[in-house]
Amino acid sequence: MRIELVKRPQRSALFSMLSPFIAFALTIIAGAIMFALLGVNPLDAFNIYFIQPISEVWQLHELAIKAAPLILIAVGLSVCYKANIWNIGAEGQFIFGAIFGSIIPVLFPQFEGPFVIPLMLLLGMIGGALYASIPAFLKTRFSTNEILTSLMLVYVAQLFLDWLVRGPWRDPQGHGFPQTIQFGDWAVLPQLMPDDGRANWGFVFALVAAVAIWLMMSRMLKGFEVRVLGSSPRAGRFAGFGFNRMVFFTFLLSGALAGLAGISEVSGAIGQLQPVISPGYGFTAIIVAFLGRLNPLGIVAAGLVLALTYLGGEAVQTALGISDKVARVFQGMLLFFVLGCDTLIHYRIRLIGLALTNGAAKLEAAPKLEEAR
Amino acid sequence: MKKLLIALMTTVAALSVVATAEAADKLKACWVYTGPIGDFGYSYQHDQGRLQVEKALGDKVETAYLENVSEGPDADRAFERLAREKCKIIFGTSFGFMDAEVKVAKKFPKVMFEHATGYKTGKNLGIYNARFYEGRYVLGQIAAKESKKGLAGYIVSFPIPEVVMGINSFILGAQSVNPDFKVKIVWVNSWFDPGKEADAAKALFDQGADIIVQHTDSTAALQVAEERKLHGFGQSSDMIKFAPNAQLTALTDEWGPYYISRVKAALDGTWKPDNVWLGIKDGAVKLAPFTNMPDDVKAMAEATTKKIAGGWNPFTGPVSKQDGTPWLKDGEVADDGTLLGMNFYVKGIDDKLPQ
Numbered sequence A: 001m002r003i004e005l006v007k008r009p010q011r012s013a014l015f016s017m018l019s020p021f022i023a024f025a026l027t028i029i030a031g032a033i034m035f036a037l038l039g040v041n042p043l044d045a046f047n048i049y050f051i052q053p054i055s056e057v058w059q060l061h062e063l064a065i066k067a068a069p070l071i072l073i074a075v076g077l078s079v080c081y082k083a084n085i086w087n088i089g090a091e092g093q094f095i096f097g098a099i100f101g102s103i104i105p106v107l108f109p110q111f112e113g114p115f116v117i118p119l120m121l122l123l124g125m126i127g128g129a130l131y132a133s134i135p136a137f138l139k140t141r142f143s144t145n146e147i148l149t150s151l152m153l154v155y156v157a158q159l160f161l162d163w164l165v166r167g168p169w170r171d172p173q174g175h176g177f178p179q180t181i182q183f184g185d186w187a188v189l190p191q192l193m194p195d196d197g198r199a200n201w202g203f204v205f206a207l208v209a210a211v212a213i214w215l216m217m218s219r220m221l222k223g224f225e226v227r228v229l230g231s232s233p234r235a236g237r238f239a240g241f242g243f244n245r246m247v248f249f250t251f252l253l254s255g256a257l258a259g260l261a262g263i264s265e266v267s268g269a270i271g272q273l274q275p276v277i278s279p280g281y282g283f284t285a286i287i288v289a290f291l292g293r294l295n296p297l298g299i300v301a302a303g304l305v306l307a308l309t310y311l312g313g314e315a316v317q318t319a320l321g322i323s324d325k326v327a328r329v330f331q332g333m334l335l336f337f338v339l340g341c342d343t344l345i346h347y348r349i350r351l352i353g354l355a356l357t358n359g360a361a362k363l364e365a366a367p368k369l370e371e372a373r
Numbered sequence B: 001m002k003k004l005l006i007a008l009m010t011t012v013a014a015l016s017v018v019a020t021a022e023a024a025d026k027l028k029a030c031w032v033y034t035g036p037i038g039d040f041g042y043s044y045q046h047d048q049g050r051l052q053v054e055k056a057l058g059d060k061v062e063t064a065y066l067e068n069v070s071e072g073p074d075a076d077r078a079f080e081r082l083a084r085e086k087c088k089i090i091f092g093t094s095f096g097f098m099d100a101e102v103k104v105a106k107k108f109p110k111v112m113f114e115h116a117t118g119y120k121t122g123k124n125l126g127i128y129n130a131r132f133y134e135g136r137y138v139l140g141q142i143a144a145k146e147s148k149k150g151l152a153g154y155i156v157s158f159p160i161p162e163v164v165m166g167i168n169s170f171i172l173g174a175q176s177v178n179p180d181f182k183v184k185i186v187w188v189n190s191w192f193d194p195g196k197e198a199d200a201a202k203a204l205f206d207q208g209a210d211i212i213v214q215h216t217d218s219t220a221a222l223q224v225a226e227e228r229k230l231h232g233f234g235q236s237s238d239m240i241k242f243a244p245n246a247q248l249t250a251l252t253d254e255w256g257p258y259y260i261s262r263v264k265a266a267l268d269g270t271w272k273p274d275n276v277w278l279g280i281k282d283g284a285v286k287l288a289p290f291t292n293m294p295d296d297v298k299a300m301a302e303a304t305t306k307k308i309a310g311g312w313n314p315f316t317g318p319v320s321k322q323d324g325t326p327w328l329k330d331g332e333v334a335d336d337g338t339l340l341g342m343n344f345y346v347k348g349i350d351d352k353l354p355q
Helices: A014-037 A042-054 A055-081 A090-108 A116-142 A145-164 A202-219 A223-230 A232-239 A242-271 A283-291 A296-320 A325-346 A355-371 B001-024 B041-060 B075-083 B095-108 B132-147 B161-179 B193-205 B220-227 B254-269 B295-309 B336-340
Strands: A002-007 A346-353 B027-032 B061-066 B088-092 B111-116 B125-130 B151-154 B182-187 B213-214 B230-236 B248-251 B275-278 B285-287 B326-328
Touching: A002 A014, A014 A042, A014 A296, A014 A325, A014 B248, A014 B275, A042 A055, A042 A296, A042 B193, A055 A090, A055 A202, A055 A223, A055 A242, A055 A296, A055 B075, A055 B125, A090 A145, A090 A242, A090 A283, A116 A145, A116 B295, A145 B027, A145 B254, A202 A223, A202 A242, A202 A296, A223 A242, A232 A242, A232 B075, A242 B075, A242 B326, A283 A296, A283 A325, A296 A325, A296 B075, B027 B041, B027 B075, B027 B254, B041 B132, B041 B230, B041 B248, B061 B075, B075 B088, B075 B095, B088 B095, B088 B254, B088 B285, B095 B111, B095 B125, B132 B213, B132 B248, B132 B285, B151 B161, B151 B193, B161 B182, B161 B336, B193 B213, B193 B220, B193 B336, B213 B220, B220 B230
Parallel strands: B027 B061, B027 B088, B088 B111, B111 B125, B125 B275, B151 B182, B151 B213, B213 B230, B230 B248
Antiparallel strands: A002 A346, B248 B285
């Protein structure tokens, strides 16, 4: 027996919307089986994994901290992907945003005042956008594959940051540890409600970005342009939309947002540069973008869910003594089921019956018999 | 459906109430590890200490831990989470947790904090450390005896004082046997990265070293030594299972007794922030059985271990710094303050300390 995927003539609008929810439900079911196999009561585990982290104020703050970079990056990526342009290198743009934004607190720590933060954020966006312009330039000028170039530039960015914090930017008083000096008070992104928890303005930026991009995509000509070029480049050209301009626009936009996420994270949550500043936000954001159906508002929800898997993973560790790998397993399952459900929206499964397979086998076997003789 | 949901939620609520009621009478002791407890090295050894606490104090305590916590914003959250989850005493086991622990300790003045290998203390933050360098002197002596080429490869993590003093102690030990002994150093800039550690071991062997020492946490380097039929030393825990023919001995950390005494103090209400530096004498630093070496080397290693346990310090003069300027006069012993801030090499090390 064989399984084949057959393209559906029409895709169901209802199930396109339901798909992430179905995927989430399937993840829960598979997760319950996993917990049961680990010898833990699944109800208990889910309570700790998904309910407790959102039942305390300080944890909500942590959730916002984790979700902010994911949402910021994913919102930018969604525009790229809608235009059928594949920026996989948000992680690198995140890092370059962080580096550019850190120029002020690291090299000019004596520069203080209320202008420091806005300048840092601006520099961060410029850094991310500049770094994203490299794959855009290579694509428009030399027709390189932007998936490869943007991805490979991630490793360049990681190593560049590594070199910076071990070399020229290292804190001379840091006992040799590879990190820059701690940012001064004026260079730290303020917290939203310092009495309750640590959440900073990064989360507000994420929400504002999501709403702005949503307005652009649904209400403005630019959004229409993105969608037309994405679904049919030829039609776009007839309408007078330039493909190369679109490549630059989407890369610069997503790069700037990733850069903003980078400097917000470094300035708000870490307070200094160190060799590793992201647990893979740039890549996890790709999951978030698709989980949110490339819709900026959906992405906000998806970002919160993904952030919850991180926090929940820690909670089950302390409460039930389960390995820290559980969180990664959950994220993996979620992506797997989302992609699986999406595939089934576009395709249906056809089982090729046994009889037919046998017939085919006979046909295939015949020449072999010939050879054997 | 709705009824089911309500039933479900009440069960969940009831379950969590039972769980907290049970926990109320016990003292909750918690740990934060930088690596996975499955590293079979540093974090594994701390977790062994945690298990000894459970065993020794039985139903008076309950324990919890977070593993693989990266040194950054996640560390802040890890300590905050444990403090909020009613941990009464929290041990942070890596140097890089220092600032996170200082921050969270200020926020939770009623929780007792302990930080390993750091130097910042507070009203409710004590520090503890082990004199690993004592054991490294013995490793140096063994290496000098066992190496045919007079060259050891040394894999290190970060140029912090603890690591630098380990390198220095090792070379002093080696020079006491073979004054021309040399060491090649590779910085892998991570405490736990089996891939990098293995690559470093291969590179060092390829460059002519025939014995390997490490100040990183995994078993990878020793396994490379096993493959090449050369020798090395286990780090943090006895790694003989991973390299039965390669391991000469292992520099192991025994945190259990210390953890038990601290948790006991917390139970009695006598806990005060401490600043201890435990060595071979206290049983916190131990050398695994000496294997794969001739009897005379073994005898020497045992004698040196005994000498150190008796109070002798490997950093006893005369010792010169790398550039030849004298550091310790004949018979002079380095004080703890200098050791804890050590940022220079002693004579005979052919490497530039990353600045």
